[in-house]
Amino acid sequence: MNYLAHAYLSFHDPAVTVGQMIADFVKGKQILTFPAEIQRGIRLHRALDEYTDGHPATRRARGFFQPSCGLYGGVFMDLVYDHYLANDPAHFNQRSLSTFAEDTYHILDLHYELLPTVFRQVFSFMRTQNWLYYYHQKDGIYKSFSGVVRRAKYFPHTVEVPYNVFETYYAELEACYLAFFPDALAFMQERIQKES
16 A cells, blocks of 8 residues: 555544554664654554555456566555545545645644654655645556656666556456455554554
8 A cells, every 4th residue: 555545544643644654664673763653653554564465456456567567566556556545435535635635744744853864855745746636646646656667776667567557457456446445444443443
């Protein structure tokens, strides 16, 4: 799952939101340097990633990317899930998505001094380019894919390769999202109760 889904599955808890958003930038024992509630968010992020990777619908979705994208298929899949979530009327319309994005940026701003240095740079781009909102547009996904390709050391293709997979299998990937996301929602609700 990517940033939008991790923020959404924090259920409006500010500390959990921060932990979920920064988790990929916190390595090993660094987790212990954060307040307990943010540590909880980091643990929840990791549990959600593990659950997502093992879900049959995610494995099926990654299969569309795997032949041309190899191990990077999972990265592109995370972004694709955010696109379908942003367009899922059960969770967002354009106005509520915009409000949710701004609320998430505000939460991160309020905890800015706790954000890992590298994530601060990411957050600057995220906010100025409004990533969380523009995931709903195909152009936003194209730009996100472009960023992955630009940073990837061992990805031998242009952005058109994964983007063509996204376009070609759009309906099939959406079906994978629809099979996956209700399970992820239930998983996180239960996990948060256990972590409380």
